[in-house]
Amino acid sequence: MALIVQKFGGSSLSTVEKIKAVAKRVVTVKRQGHQVIVVVSAMGKTTDELIALAKQVHHQPPGRELDLLLSTGEMVSVALVSMAIEELSEEAEGFPGYFAGIRTDTLHTKARIKRIEPIRIQKELEKGKIVVVAGFQGLSPEDAITTLGRGGSDLTAIALAAILQADRCEIFTDVPGVFTADPNRVPQAKLIPLLSYEEMLEMASTGAKVMQSRAVEFAKKYRVPFTVRATFQEGEGTMVKELDVQEGAVVSSVSLDDKQAKISVFRVPDQPGVAARLFQALGAENINVDMIVQNVGQDNRADISFTVNLIDLEKSLQIAREIATGLGAERVTADEDIAKISIIGIGMMNHPGVAGRMFHALASAGINIEMISTSEIKISCVVRRKQADRAIQAVHREFIESQEREQSRTAPDREVT
Numbered sequence: 001m002a003l004i005v006q007k008f009g010g011s012s013l014s015t016v017e018k019i020k021a022v023a024k025r026v027v028t029v030k031r032q033g034h035q036v037i038v039v040v041s042a043m044g045k046t047t048d049e050l051i052a053l054a055k056q057v058h059h060q061p062p063g064r065e066l067d068l069l070l071s072t073g074e075m076v077s078v079a080l081v082s083m084a085i086e087e088l089s090e091e092a093e094g095f096p097g098y099f100a101g102i103r104t105d106t107l108h109t110k111a112r113i114k115r116i117e118p119i120r121i122q123k124e125l126e127k128g129k130i131v132v133v134a135g136f137q138g139l140s141p142e143d144a145i146t147t148l149g150r151g152g153s154d155l156t157a158i159a160l161a162a163i164l165q166a167d168r169c170e171i172f173t174d175v176p177g178v179f180t181a182d183p184n185r186v187p188q189a190k191l192i193p194l195l196s197y198e199e200m201l202e203m204a205s206t207g208a209k210v211m212q213s214r215a216v217e218f219a220k221k222y223r224v225p226f227t228v229r230a231t232f233q234e235g236e237g238t239m240v241k242e243l244d245v246q247e248g249a250v251v252s253s254v255s256l257d258d259k260q261a262k263i264s265v266f267r268v269p270d271q272p273g274v275a276a277r278l279f280q281a282l283g284a285e286n287i288n289v290d291m292i293v294q295n296v297g298q299d300n301r302a303d304i305s306f307t308v309n310l311i312d313l314e315k316s317l318q319i320a321r322e323i324a325t326g327l328g329a330e331r332v333t334a335d336e337d338i339a340k341i342s343i344i345g346i347g348m349m350n351h352p353g354v355a356g357r358m359f360h361a362l363a364s365a366g367i368n369i370e371m372i373s374t375s376e377i378k379i380s381c382v383v384r385r386k387q388a389d390r391a392i393q394a395v396h397r398e399f400i401e402s403q404e405r406e407q408s409r410t411a412p413d414r415e416v417t
């Protein structure tokens with residue numbers, strides 16, 4: 001008997017038919033003699049709809065009440081999936097995040113898990129029940145419901161698998177696994193059967209929303225291997241685990257983040273402490289700044305541009321405007337029409353010239369690069385959002401499809417030797 005955690009995303013639960021099919025799948029595993037914990041997300045686009053609803057009532061919805069609202073999405077799924085399991089004559093016990101013992105800090109809408117007390121889950125499993133847990137939510141020390149950031153049901157699943165030392169953790173979604181690029185944007189994208197935590201983490205944090213980056217971070221820290229696979233299709237999917245990757249493809253995947261915005265502060269004094277003031281103020285509000293570019297202008301004045309998640313745009317703008325006024329800067333602008341294209345690959349470390357090739361691929365497709373950032377195994381470029389699809393396809397062609405062509409040319413030689 002194995003203990004198996006299975007997470008089903010919103011796209012796998014968007015209709016009653018899908019909920020029934022998920023219940024059937026879970027019951028089949030249970031009847032093979034396993035203990036099963038099911039983690040569920042809100043149905044379809046419910047979370048987006050709830051956010052839109054809140055925004056109709058408040059221009060910057062307060063976190064505590066927003067979390068209260070958002071948590072209802074997952075509650076609906078827990079109740080319906082549990083009922084669908086019971087309908088198949090198996091016993092199920094549905095838990096909101098707080099009954100499942102998930103304790104977080106007080107950072108509403110992006111709370112961090114502090115500890116998990118899974119006693120109630122364990123009790124129900126021992127009774128032979130299928131446990132269904134609401135993903136994406138926990139309870140703060142102030143006894144308020146918190147949520148774990150967008151895509152946070154992935155984190156619930158990984159965290160439960162870690163604390164309960166599950167034998168298997170499976171993330172079920174609407175694509176057959178993790179691909180070399182979003183298969184819904186790049187039809188030529190290929191499934192990656194095996195990935196290291198590091199590569200999955202870079203992919204997730206550059207916009208491959210198939211896994212939440214915080215969930216991958218957690219999996220890496222507590223060494224929880226997991227698979228990503230399709231709910232309604234056969235196939236092994238992608239296994240993500242600790243790999244001793246010394247060498248890898250120069251570029252193994254391409255990702256796109258179109259949920260960022262650029263803020264520019266024009267003509268700030270070009271002197272020590274200016275950047276610190278701005279970014280410390282943003283940090284104090286828990287706003288994650290991604291790319292930063294500073295242009296040296298004239299008369300000892302500089303322009304600073306940086307990107308933040310769209311979700312943080314309003315708050316970031318407010319802070320940037322306050323600081324800019326204090327510094328005597330000229331103006332602050334926001335640009336939502338951007339997208340970030342990133343290439344990721346362990347092999348990049350040992351191969352010079354990769355950045356040049358990426359810039360050339362974009363230039364050949366007539367795409368202008370507005371910002372650039374690099375790390376050891378990643379290069380990111382900001383481009384206009386309307387050019388995002390063309391950009392990601394051009395870069396995928398340059399690095400992934402050309403590698404395949406290269407490999408298929410050399411394969412017969414390898415067989416002979």
Ligand code: ADP
Pocket residue numbers: 008009010011012041151172173174175177178179180181182183184203207208209210211253
């Ligand atoms: P769920 O509702 O199951 O949590 P998500 O919408 O959060 O599903 O994530 C699945 C989606 O992630 C896919 O439909 C796909 O469009 C997108 N995606 C982005 N990048 C990738 C990638 N590299 N591989 C697979 N899917 C990706």
Ligand code: ASP
Pocket residue numbers: 009010041042047048073135136149150151152153154
């Ligand atoms: N329902 C939440 C979201 O849409 C959590 C999740 O899907 O994982 O972000």
Ligand code: MG
Pocket residue numbers: 009151154209210211212
């Ligand atoms: Mg998701």
